[in-house]
Amino acid sequence: MRNRANLIDDRPGEGVFRVHRDVFRDPAIFELEMDRFFERGWVFVGHESQIPQPHDFVTVQIGRSPVIISRDGQGHIHALHNSCRHKGAVVSPNPSGNKRVHLCPYHGWSYASDGRNLMVKDQAEGDYAPAFDQEDHDLQAVARFGNYRGFMFASLSADVPPLEAHLGDVRTLLDLAIDQAPDGLELVPGVVHYRFQANWKLQLENTIDAYHFASTHPSYLRLQERRASMPQRADAPKTIWQSANKPKEMMGSFGFPRGHAMVWTTTPVENHPLFEQRAQLHQRVGELRTQWMMRTRQLNVFPNLQIASSAAIQMRVIRPVAVDRTEITSYCLAPVGEDAQKRRQRLRQYEDFFNPSGLATPDDTAIYEDCQRGMASGAIEWQQGHARGMQRLVWGPDEHAQSLGLKPLTSVSGTFEMSDETVFHAMYRHWLEVMA
Numbered sequence: 001m002r003n004r005a006n007l008i009d010d011r012p013g014e015g016v017f018r019v020h021r022d023v024f025r026d027p028a029i030f031e032l033e034m035d036r037f038f039e040r041g042w043v044f045v046g047h048e049s050q051i052p053q054p055h056d057f058v059t060v061q062i063g064r065s066p067v068i069i070s071r072d073g074q075g076h077i078h079a080l081h082n083s084c085r086h087k088g089a090v091v092s093p094n095p096s097g098n099k100r101v102h103l104c105p106y107h108g109w110s111y112a113s114d115g116r117n118l119m120v121k122d123q124a125e126g127d128y129a130p131a132f133d134q135e136d137h138d139l140q141a142v143a144r145f146g147n148y149r150g151f152m153f154a155s156l157s158a159d160v161p162p163l164e165a166h167l168g169d170v171r172t173l174l175d176l177a178i179d180q181a182p183d184g185l186e187l188v189p190g191v192v193h194y195r196f197q198a199n200w201k202l203q204l205e206n207t208i209d210a211y212h213f214a215s216t217h218p219s220y221l222r223l224q225e226r227r228a229s230m231p232q233r234a235d236a237p238k239t240i241w242q243s244a245n246k247p248k249e250m251m252g253s254f255g256f257p258r259g260h261a262m263v264w265t266t267t268p269v270e271n272h273p274l275f276e277q278r279a280q281l282h283q284r285v286g287e288l289r290t291q292w293m294m295r296t297r298q299l300n301v302f303p304n305l306q307i308a309s310s311a312a313i314q315m316r317v318i319r320p321v322a323v324d325r326t327e328i329t330s331y332c333l334a335p336v337g338e339d340a341q342k343r344r345q346r347l348r349q350y351e352d353f354f355n356p357s358g359l360a361t362p363d364d365t366a367i368y369e370d371c372q373r374g375m376a377s378g379a380i381e382w383q384q385g386h387a388r389g390m391q392r393l394v395w396g397p398d399e400h401a402q403s404l405g406l407k408p409l410t411s412v413s414g415t416f417e418m419s420d421e422t423v424f425h426a427m428y429r430h431w432l433e434v435m436a
């Protein structure tokens with residue numbers, strides 16, 4: 001493996017920021033990423049609305065460890081290693097469900113929804129030595145669990161900062177999504193899984209990559225234009241995305257400590273599901289936050305959560321499987337108590353753009369695979385994809401960040417066509433700090 005300290009060429013004084021291609025293609029680096037980020041750091045594990053009732057659970061994977069997120073009879077949530085204390089079997093093989101008791105399918109040990117061992121089958125007949133009875137047989141709790149307003153995170157290692165410190169300004173940005181309704185957000189039933197044969201960081205980059213939009217998604221843009229010219233398609237889902245014949249739009253980006261980042265764009269707000277309620281929103285959250293809620297905001301919560309807020313809100317969870325293989329789980333988030341017609345509009349916008357059945361995601365995933373194939377040649381060392389916007393870079397918060405009280409490490413703003421790429425730097429600086 002190349003000396004890890006030399007994988008990111010970061011020379012701000014000279015206007016240089018380059019990422020070495022081994023970062024995306026070296027299996028040894030991937031193994032180390034699993035260890036450093038997914039097994040020793042905070043990882044997103046789900047939204048509380050996935051387990052609303054007592055004894056509801058979901059199973060997830062944190063790095064290489066299977067984990068159950070379970071709500072007990074009192075309503076408390078537990079993150080538990082999904083591995084029987086007897087011989088290691090996964091006690092809950094299902095992705096989700098409701099179980100007061102988890103029964104291990106191998107020798108029949110049973111566990112309560114809070115992880116307590118209820119029974120070692122035929123314990124009395126087992127002629128166990130007293131030493132065995134003194135052992136703790138409960139499902140082992142994951143070292144750290146935290147919940148920020150319904151967004152649940154866990155860490156396999158206890159050696160992490162408090163969740164609030166890990167999230168930092170991300171909390172303010174999650175609030176912009178959560179506070180769209182007085183009662184917060186919920187997951188719309190239904191979940192989509194898809195896989196692609198490329199490195200997980202291509203997904204992290206792409207969501208905050210404005211530069212690809214017009215060239216990767218021309219069919220989507222053309223379809224929008226055709227719909228706009230067809231009065232009989234007035235009920236077709238309307239985009240709030242930037243399009244070629246719209247007046248110039250603004251975009252900006254923030255790079256935060258610990259690898260988080262966000263891109264925002266100003267977009268025509270009249271197609272936003274919140275547009276008609278803007279008077280109530282002003283009253284409840286103020287004019288400035290209403291404006292921010294109606295911008296598109298693409299947020300990366302490093303390492304594995306993405307919240308894409310355009311018209312619909314998409315939540316993507318990234319699971320790296322191998323250096324060149326990634327699994328995405330995607331959900332639609334929506335305000336609790338939204339009226340049926342607005343919910344319908346939101347869902348049509350969501351389906352139109354996102355997921356393997358939408359018009360944009362297939363373009364993106366095909367391109368990730370092309371990138372991974374194209375990077376196979378060891379002859380080319382450095383990417384040139386992290387340089388746009390360099391001349392507009394502001395160290396610390398710009399006026400847009402200040403308006404929300406954010407303290408990013410870097411800020412950039414300009415036209416949509418500037419399509420800043422400095423937004424990736426915070427992620428790779430954090431990456432290097434942890435990896436090296």
Ligand code: FES
Binds near residue numbers: 085087089104106108
């Ligand atoms: S492995 Fe679970 S009871 Fe034996």
Ligand SMILES: [Fe+2]
Binds near residue numbers: 217
């Ligand atoms: Fe895209």
